[in-house]
Amino acid sequence: MTTSDDYINRVLSFLPRATPMRAQIAVELRGHIEERVAHGQSVDNVLRQLGDPALLAESYLSAVPLEPASFPARARAKLLDIALVVAIAAPPAALSWFVVPGEWFPFVILAVGAAGSVGFCVYTVLAEYWTGQTFGKRVFGLQVVRESGAPIGLGQAIVRLLPVTLQIYWIDVLFALFTDKRQRAFEMLSKTRVVRASGAQPAVHV
Amino acid sequence: MAVTNKADDRDDGRRGIERELKRGSLELIVLHLLAPGEAYGYEIVDKLTAETDGNLGVTDGTLYPVLYRLERAGFVEVRWETPARGVPRKYYRLTDAGRNELAVLTREWTTFADAMARLLGQPPKPQEN
Numbered sequence A: 001m002t003t004s005d006d007y008i009n010r011v012l013s014f015l016p017r018a019t020p021m022r023a024q025i026a027v028e029l030r031g032h033i034e035e036r037v038a039h040g041q042s043v044d045n046v047l048r049q050l051g052d053p054a055l056l057a058e059s060y061l062s063a064v065p066l067e068p069a070s071f072p073a074r075a076r077a078k079l080l081d082i083a084l085v086v087a088i089a090a091p092p093a094a095l096s097w098f099v100v101p102g103e104w105f106p107f108v109i110l111a112v113g114a115a116g117s118v119g120f121c122v123y124t125v126l127a128e129y130w131t132g133q134t135f136g137k138r139v140f141g142l143q144v145v146r147e148s149g150a151p152i153g154l155g156q157a158i159v160r161l162l163p164v165t166l167q168i169y170w171i172d173v174l175f176a177l178f179t180d181k182r183q184r185a186f187e188m189l190s191k192t193r194v195v196r197a198s199g200a201q202p203a204v205h206v
Numbered sequence B: 001m002a003v004t005n006k007a008d009d010r011d012d013g014r015r016g017i018e019r020e021l022k023r024g025s026l027e028l029i030v031l032h033l034l035a036p037g038e039a040y041g042y043e044i045v046d047k048l049t050a051e052t053d054g055n056l057g058v059t060d061g062t063l064y065p066v067l068y069r070l071e072r073a074g075f076v077e078v079r080w081e082t083p084a085r086g087v088p089r090k091y092y093r094l095t096d097a098g099r100n101e102l103a104v105l106t107r108e109w110t111t112f113a114d115a116m117a118r119l120l121g122q123p124p125k126p127q128e129n
Helices: A003-013 A022-038 A043-050 A053-061 A071-099 A102-130 A135-139 A154-165 A169-178 A185-190 B006-034 B041-051 B060-073 B096-119
Strands: A142-146 A192-196 B076-081 B089-094
Touching: A003 A022, A003 A043, A003 A053, A022 A043, A022 B041, A022 B060, A022 B089, A043 B060, A053 B060, A071 A102, A071 A135, A071 A142, A071 A169, A102 A154, A135 A142, A142 A154, A154 A169, A154 A185, A169 A185, A185 A192, B006 B041, B006 B060, B006 B089, B006 B096, B041 B060, B041 B089, B060 B076, B060 B089, B060 B096, B089 B096
Parallel strands: none
Antiparallel strands: A142 A192, B076 B089
16 A cells, blocks of 8 residues: 555545545545656655645535434434344343243343343444444434544543443433533533434444 | 743744635635636646745645535536546536625625725725726
């Protein structure tokens, strides 16, 4: 991979897959770099003039308006995600009724419940970090992004989930009813937002 | 105690004003440069440098997001052409909405420049018909 390819890939890594004309941005940048080099400039000089890949990507994203996701849409997406986890955890729990001795059944249910909760948290963090969308968010056309519209980092995905683990989720959610960008408190803390996905493709963390 | 160089502080302030002025007028500059006819990114940068004797320059990293913004706003339309060397080139051309926007921004800039000239005690330039 050439230096210019690496640079362009780094710019693309800060642009969600749903960014309009994302592929065209890459082609145009590649053409520009080649043109400058053909006119005698070094690749390093050309890339320096283009600037930091993250800043260049943010400049592009400033032209893409971020529409906050509505509270009902977010609630539906969350309920669907919970339903998915319950659907996965319910069969083993039901099966244990026939397999496990009666006195152990409550402990098995607790264990399945704990595993389901941990699984829900891990799934949510990884899905939002890798693609910007959980299953529920994908179904309802929502995605998680940074304030700039760029894909979120792993730390941000974890901070977003802290209210669930700290059992203050309902207080956290109330903020989304009153903030301009419809952000929960921990979304403001992690500098992330849930917005309507601008395309069919989800944001992907490269 | 930190020692500050007042000359450096003044230079930073001037560069800051110049930077902010350029940032606010970039769309006007690009629309104006496209008014005579279509051009691609590299050409636009060269035209700006040539027409202002190098007094106004825009970095490549600033120009392309501006062009992207103008395209998304419908002020420019694009066509792709693949020259002999093989890498596609994107040409930009003003739309009717872009020409209207150019007229609006030019009017706003002229009004602002005249007001600043009056404020600073210089006569405004006569209107070109």
